[in-house]
Amino acid sequence: MKRTYISAQLDAEIRQVAQNRCGYCLHPQYLVPDILQIEHIIPLSKGGSNEVDNLWLACARCNRYKSNKTVVIDPQTNQLVFLFNPRIQNWFDHFEWSSDGIRVIGLTAIGRATVACLQLDSDPIAMRVRQKWVEAGWHPPTR
Numbered sequence: 016m017k018r019t020y021i022s023a024q025l026d027a028e029i030r031q032v033a034q035n036r037c038g039y040c041l042h043p044q045y046l047v048p049d050i051l052q053i054e055h056i057i058p059l060s061k062g063g064s065n066e067v068d069n070l071w072l073a074c075a076r077c078n079r080y081k082s083n084k085t086v087v088i089d090p091q092t093n094q095l096v097f098l099f100n101p102r103i104q105n106w107f108d109h110f111e112w113s114s115d116g117i118r119v120i121g122l123t124a125i126g127r128a129t130v131a132c133l134q135l136d137s138d139p140i141a142m143r144v145r146q147k148w149v150e151a152g153w154h155p156p157t158r
């Protein structure tokens with residue numbers, strides 16, 4: 016595996032552009048105890064770069080499920096599609112929150128495939144945490 020070096024300036028720029036939240040589950044930094052990670056949209060192991068266009072912010076949970084994947088199966092059509100790209104795609108074009116605010120629902124093939132891959136609708140710990148955020152009035156985000 017290649018070593019990663021992201022300058023402090025680039026790190027700060029990405030956090031600002033990403034609104035300091037995970038690009039996949041939208042968990043904001045101020046609600047998660049672990050520092051959000053700079054992630055490679057195209058992993059270094061698959062030819063991705065350390066350039067700004069290939070970097071975004073992800074929580075440890077989403078980054079772990081994403082791992083080095085770039086394409087996954089849409090469970091509805093069984094087609095292989097690219098994972099959601101938070102740098103160039105709008106979250107609300109591909110996902111919405113369930114009415115109780117604790118599950119992410121995929122609206123498109125990319126959305127459905129990403130939800131399945133990152134377990135955005137099934138991770139029991141994340142759903143328990145989101146339930147508490149809903150009760151506190153902190154969740155779900157609307158933009």
Ligand SMILES: [Zn+2]
Pocket residue numbers: 037038039040041042073074075076077078
């Ligand atoms: Zn996340």
